[in-house]
Amino acid sequence: MERQVDTITFSVEQAKQVMTTQCPFCSVQCKMEVVEDRSGRRPSYQVTAIPNKASEGRLCVKGMNAYQHAVSRERLLHPMIRKNGSLTRVSWEEALEAVGSRFAQLQAEHGVHTLGLYGGGSLTNESAYLLGKFARVALQTKYIDYNGRFCMSAAASAGVKTFGIDRGLTNTMSDIPLAECIILAGTNIAECQPTLMPYFTRAKDNGAVIIVIDPRVSATASIADIHLQVKPGMDAALVNGMLKVILDEKLTDESFIAARTKGFSAVKEHVDALNLEEIAGYTGVSVELIRKAAISFGKARTGMVFTARGVEQHADGHMAVRNFLNMVLATGKIGKAGCGYGAVTGQGNGQGGREHGQKADQLPGYRLIENPDDRAYIAGVWGIEPEELPSKGVSAYEMMELVHSGDIKGLFVMGSNPIVSNPNATLVEEALERAEFLVVADMFLSETAKLADIVLPVSAYLENEGTMTNLEGRVLLRPAGRPAPGEARHDWQILCDLASSLGKEKYFSFRQPEDIFNELRLASRGGIADYYGITYDRLRKEEGIYWPCPALDHPGTPRLFGESFAHQDGLAVFQTVDSLSPAEQPTEEYPLYMTNGRMLSHYLTGVQTRRSPVLTAREIENILEIHPLTAQKHRLEDGVLASVQSSRGTVIVRTKLNSGIREDTLFIPMHWGDAQNVNRATNALLDPNCRMPDFKTSAVKVQPLAEYLQELREKELMTE
Ligand SMILES: Nc1nc2c(c(=O)[nH]1)N[C@H]1C(S)=C(S)[C@@H](COP(=O)(O)OP(=O)(O)OC[C@H]3O[C@@H](n4cnc5c(=O)[nH]c(N)nc54)[C@H](O)[C@@H]3O)O[C@H]1N2
Ligand SMILES: Nc1nc2c(c(=O)[nH]1)N[C@H]1C(S)=C(S)[C@@H](COP(=O)(O)OP(=O)(O)OC[C@H]3O[C@@H](n4cnc5c(=O)[nH]c(N)nc54)[C@H](O)[C@@H]3O)O[C@H]1N2
Ligand code: SF4
Numbered sequence: 159m160e161r162q163v164d165t166i167t168f169s170v171e172q173a174k175q176v177m178t179t180q181c182p183f184c185s186v187q188c189k190m191e192v193v194e195d196r197s198g199r200r201p202s203y204q205v206t207a208i209p210n211k212a213s214e215g216r217l218c219v220k221g222m223n224a225y226q227h228a229v230s231r232e233r234l235l236h237p238m239i240r241k242n243g244s245l246t247r248v249s250w251e252e253a254l255e256a257v258g259s260r261f262a263q264l265q266a267e268h269g270v271h272t273l274g275l276y277g278g279g280s281l282t283n284e285s286a287y288l289l290g291k292f293a294r295v296a297l298q299t300k301y302i303d304y305n306g307r308f309c310m311s312a313a314a315s316a317g318v319k320t321f322g323i324d325r326g327l328t329n330t331m332s333d334i335p336l337a338e339c340i341i342l343a344g345t346n347i348a349e350c351q352p353t354l355m356p357y358f359t360r361a362k363d364n365g366a367v368i369i370v371i372d373p374r375v376s377a378t379a380s381i382a383d384i385h386l387q388v389k390p391g392m393d394a395a396l397v398n399g400m401l402k403v404i405l406d407e408k409l410t411d412e413s414f415i416a417a418r419t420k421g422f423s424a425v426k427e428h429v430d431a432l433n434l435e436e437i438a439g440y441t442g443v444s445v446e447l448i449r450k451a452a453i454s455f456g457k458a459r460t461g462m463v464f465t466a467r468g469v470e471q472h473a474d475g476h477m478a479v480r481n482f483l484n485m486v487l488a489t490g491k492i493g494k495a496g497c498g499y500g501a502v503t504g505q506g507n508g509q510g511g512r513e514h515g516q517k518a519d520q521l522p523g524y525r526l527i528e529n530p531d532d533r534a535y536i537a538g539v540w541g542i543e544p545e546e547l548p549s550k551g552v553s554a555y556e557m558m559e560l561v562h563s564g565d566i567k568g569l570f571v572m573g574s575n576p577i578v579s580n581p582n583a584t585l586v587e588e589a590l591e592r593a594e595f596l597v598v599a600d601m602f603l604s605e606t607a608k609l610a611d612i613v614l615p616v617s618a619y620l621e622n623e624g625t626m627t628n629l630e631g632r633v634l635l636r637p638a639g640r641p642a643p644g645e646a647r648h649d650w651q652i653l654c655d656l657a658s659s660l661g662k663e664k665y666f667s668f669r670q671p672e673d674i675f676n677e678l679r680l681a682s683r684g685g686i687a688d689y690y691g692i693t694y695d696r697l698r699k700e701e702g703i704y705w706p707c708p709a710l711d712h713p714g715t716p717r718l719f720g721e722s723f724a725h726q727d728g729l730a731v732f733q734t735v736d737s738l739s740p741a742e743q744p745t746e747e748y749p750l751y752m753t754n755g756r757m758l759s760h761y762l763t764g765v766q767t768r769r770s771p772v773l774t775a776r777e778i779e780n781i782l783e784i785h786p787l788t789a790q791k792h793r794l795e796d797g798v799l800a801s802v803q804s805s806r807g808t809v810i811v812r813t814k815l816n817s818g819i820r821e822d823t824l825f826i827p828m829h830w831g832d833a834q835n836v837n838r839a840t841n842a843l844l845d846p847n848c849r850m851p852d853f854k855t856s857a858v859k860v861q862p863l864a865e866y867l868q869e870l871r872e873k874e875l876m877t878e
């Protein structure tokens with residue numbers, strides 16, 4: 159079949175190639191122009207920000223240097239198959255045939271559900287949609303999930319339960335400077351969405367009180383008026399304390415509660431019975447500071463709350479977010495200018511990636527795979543019978559457990575590096591080593607791709623046209639700027655090609671991303687995330703369109719919940735939240751908390767940013783943020799190698815003394831693999847409401863590396 163491969167024209171003789179694109183990294187999706195100049199001995203690149211409504215023409219250091227990995231010599235240029243133990247170049251024909259026949263053979267021997275698919279939030283909407291369709295239609299397996307499970311699942315499920323809808327921000331960024339009080343809870347915007355910081359500094363210039371909740375004085379905490387240095391995993395309790403003060407001081411918005419919500423009386427009863435001193439004990443935050451923060455938020459006429467992974471990546475992450483939403487509702491701060499809630503979405507397409515069917519229990523448009531009407535609708539769009547659709551599968555980490563146990567024998571990974579990003583990485587590594595058949599589609603030989611039986615090379619952001627939905631729910635069209643290098647193909651193309659090799663080409667006869675988007679529009683029509691009214695033509699003319707957008711003449715929906723919430727009765731739902739954390743707590747053997755997160759110059763597992771010379775030069779290895787007194791107690795100086803051990807594994811990192819972190823807490827970034835992978839130590843305890851792992855709270859011990867190695871040697875001698 160003839161397929162239109164690139165929507166651009168490009169000739170190598172051309173001296174200058176001007177590419178209008180979007181940053182491939184975080185959820186802001188800053189627009190930029192990259193100019194490739196081939197007139198010299200080596201190509202040179204110039205990057206300029208393009209003014210737009212989200213980033214207002216700013217770029218951070220990652221965006222400025224994002225072209226570096228895309229033009230890296232380490233890009234994968236052709237498919238590879240493992241032969242005699244090593245990955246060997248083969249043709250696409252051979253690779254596709256091998257994947258198709260091995261998939262078919264495994265399914266014939268072990269049943270359809272022996273295959274699992276694992277996607278990611280950097281895929282375009284078109285590829286994410288197609289991956290979900292590929293799982294359900296081409297393979298008919300129920301096992302599909304994606305890395306966003308580790309990212310947005312707690313906040314997304316909380317939004318659905320409280321508001322009836324999950325969209326990162328309930329309003330536009332331009333509302334931020336109108337807020338009189340802003341809570342930034344477990345969100346380090348200064349390093350993770352840097353180009354958004356001016357919205358917050360503008361609010362501060364307007365007199366807003368900024369409250370930061372974080373165990374560290376993060377870069378974001380530098381703008382805080384009030385900093386609540388909470389113990390890891392204790393956000394739910396902290397908000398109970400703040401709610402109690404808001405109730406005691408009569409700062410609730412009674413008319414809003416009566417008209418727009420339900421379930422408040424149970425929360426009131428629950429919170430009334432709590433003791434503030436006890437909460438101060440759990441959280442490590444004084445009664446005085448809890449009161450100060452609560453009164454600031456309660457008294458402000460307008461206000462916003464933002465949460466991110468610091469609050470959400472816990473075994474009670476869902477409930478912790480719901481408690482923040484309780485506080486938003488109790489004070490009536492939603493649905494009007496300067497008010498609202500934001501779950502600060504992480505990945506470039508973290509928002510769109512979760513709307514169109516990569517999640518184990520969801521179909522496109524946020525439809526549910528277990529709902530008969532939703533099944534019937536999607537089956538109609540896809541031209542199959544509803545009975546042919548599988549039921550729901552399991553979450554990302556649980557899929558790894560099934561690979562480990564041999565229940566899933568073949569795994570297809572597209573757009574993720576699960577060995578580094580899953581909790582309890584040692585088990586995951588073992589699982590992928592045991593897998594009978596592992597296929598990885600990536601731009602680079604990531605830690606996960608190194609273990610694959612077949613590696614498929616994909617195009618990068620400069621090459622792949624498609625839509626991305628940013629953290630505000632704004633759908634943006636990212637054009638392609640140059641052809642993919644070597645034989646690399648687009649993700650969507652690979653899925654169509656694989657479907658052909660499985661004899662399912664009639665369901666995957668797309669010639670270009672726009673065709674896929676047009677089917678996605680139909681599939682999402684009438685769903686919660688309704689994209690029906692959004693077209694490529696409109697996206698080319700307008701700067702971006704906020705979903706829901708149900709009709710071609712609909713302007714999109716920048717601010718939600720002005721009149722009613724998305725539940726059938728229009729009301730938002732309060733939920734009582736327990737103060738006790740289910741997380742692992744320090745013991746005599748493992749006396750400290752370890753939490754983790756990000757640094758400005760690296761992105762996620764670092765596969766891309768570690769291949770950028772400028773970004774790598776800024777941070778060349780993993781570090782351990784540790785309080786000077788804690789370091790001293792554990793015989794550690796600044797800049798030395800230390801081992802951090804939990805009951806699950808050990809990570810080796812270089813100390814960086816920081817008097818701005820709690821004495822009982824260590825912080826380690828997540829951007830490195832192998833011995834420096836923090837996930838060797840993290841805990842895979844899952845949140846029962848959304849299956850988010852408890853990444854951010856592990857009990858650990860720390861010691862100088864030399865001491866740890868000596869102990870290992872002694873143990874080995876004893877067993878010899
Ligand atoms: N530079 C950079 N930017 C990124 C990314 C990246 O890798 N690098 N990744 C993108 C993605 S996918 C995501 S999801 C976002 C993540 O964005 P964030 O969630 O903002 O990033 P983190 O650093 O994981 O965590 C934020 C803060 O939570 C704090 N924290 C840790 N434990 C707790 C706790 O128990 N309670 C509270 N209240 N705070 C706690 C940490 O100290 C940290 O400062 O960033 C996106 N942007
Ligand atoms: N300890 C700890 N662990 C965490 C977190 C934490 O805070 N702490 N955060 C979690 C979060 S929020 C997230 S989002 C996950 C992310 O975890 P991962 O999904 O592992 O993230 P990436 O490093 O972005 O991996 C993406 C891979 O896909 C490739 N890639 C990039 N773009 C494309 C594309 O368009 N197509 C294809 N096929 N491949 C592409 C990249 O080269 C890379 O190898 O990590 C989670 N893990
Ligand atoms: S990493 Fe995020 S803030 Fe930085 S340029 Fe890219 S999209 Fe913008």
Ligand SMILES: [Mo]
Binds near residue numbers: 308505
């Ligand atoms: Mo994320």
